[in-house]
Amino acid sequence: MATFRILLTPGDGIGPEVLEESLKVLGRIEKRFKHEFQYEEETIGGAAIDKYGVALRPETVAKAKASAAVLFGAVGGPKWDDPKATVRPEDAILGMRKQLGLFANLRPVRINPEMIGESTLKPEVLEGVDMVVIRELTGGLYFGTPKRRWESASGRQAVDTLRYSEKEIERVCHVAFGLARQRRKKVTSVDKANVLRTGQLWREVATEIGKQYPDVELEHILVDACAMYLVRKPASFDVIVTENMFGDILTDEAAMLAGSMGMMPSASLGRRKKDGTGIGLYEPIHGSAPDITGQKKANPLAMILSAAMMLRLSLGLEAEAAAIEVAVDAVIKDGYRTPDIAGKGAKVVDTARMGTLVAERL
The missing domain is CATH 3.40.718.10 (Isopropylmalate Dehydrogenase)
Structure with missing residues (x-):
């Protein structure tokens, strides 16, 4: 059994909602492939400003450096949008990239044939x-x-x-x-x-x-x-x-x-080891989406696919990453959609149900 340490930073808005669904999927990966993911959670972004007065604490950076990877939800929202503010939620993501030496952001763009009309x-x-x-x-x-x-x-x-x-x-x-x-x-x-x-x-x-x-x-x-x-x-x-x-x-x-930013994962990477792996920060590109926070409308697929990128690029688990991607494609092919990608005749589901469907496919 392989054990991996992962830092979770849910952040603001829909960040915690979509991160929860990625953990649901990773739980199935643990059982199917006999791995153990050890999680630690840290408050960042606007939530950290409210609690600590800063968007990113040194303690959070230290825990990130001691982890194999960081799963990052989202930061920001109207509450912290004062342009004159000296501390902003975005300081969390910018600071994390800088402190971890993550100089390359990878954003794959692939068109799912089932969604070409969206x-x-x-x-x-x-x-x-x-x-x-x-x-x-x-x-x-x-x-x-x-x-x-x-x-x-x-x-x-x-x-x-x-x-x-x-x-x-x-x-x-x-x-x-x-x-x-x-x-x-x-x-x-x-x-x-x-x-x-x-x-x-x-x-x-x-x-x-x-x-x-x-x-x-x-x-x-x-x-x-x-x-x-x-x-x-x-x-x-x-x-x-x-x-x-x-x-x-x-x-x-x-x-x-x-068709939607809710489908787009990303990876932020630094220097790689000889085997091609290394610490990375993985996040959906859609942001905190405060207009739909708490409404169960958020699309968790970008976060789930970001977790797949984490498995491949930081943990060296290619088969496990591919299994998640195949599961996502299968759910899309079966017609299931969250509201942001729902076309005519789609089976519209909420955030939690979409996460469950992908997990069940695994």
Whole structure:
């Protein structure tokens, strides 16, 4: 029996609701494959601000570092939305990524054939879509300094700094090219090299790293063109790699190809061990969704699929991860849907029932 230590950070809004369903599914994995998952839970985000005055405590980071992986729910909500606040719920996710050295965010985008009619795009545009977007996580505008607001005689002003180093770009590009070798051997590097100095550096370094992978095709594309092609010819992409803010925006756009952000998992990774595993943070991309909190309408599939990514990428459990993905596909094929993905004739179920259906399939 293999034993794994996992930190749970449910967070705010629907975070606790969807995390609970992923644990239901992982419980079936434990029984079927004879593993033991040892859980510890920590309060983060807005809930932590209310309780401790900070979004992320040092104690939480220490427990994360001592774990094989972190299952992260969501943070934020109207209660903590004051733009003048010095402490914000998002400090939890940004701080966790920084403290754990998680520099690459992987967001797979695959179109389930049973749901191709749920997207706002035409079915013929979506045929063959199967991509991974890799977003650099610890550099760029979100972390660059100086970063401040002030008032002057001419009015209110603010500044953020977009800064990247060669090393930061190199390491995330290596992740992209390494993943592309396992897929269709194509990397699309996204920048704004026609305007930004950081974009020019990004393109130069991506080109240099690409020469180390002669079996992988590299193309460069400006971020505005990429945004257009994601809705015009999304099947042309295999692995997309880009900087922090561009990735934040493009991944939400790409999520809508699948019909709902409630279907989209993600993994935030750092340096890997020789066997390819390593600590990671796994979360759905849909956020805290305060408008449906407590209504049992939340789609838990993104969280469940994030748990599958955890099994594969941090615990090295490929068969177990695949079993969850097959179970999710089977439930979708049987017509079950939460409200966010319910089309005509769907069998609409609530959050808990959807989690139970996936667990039963296992």
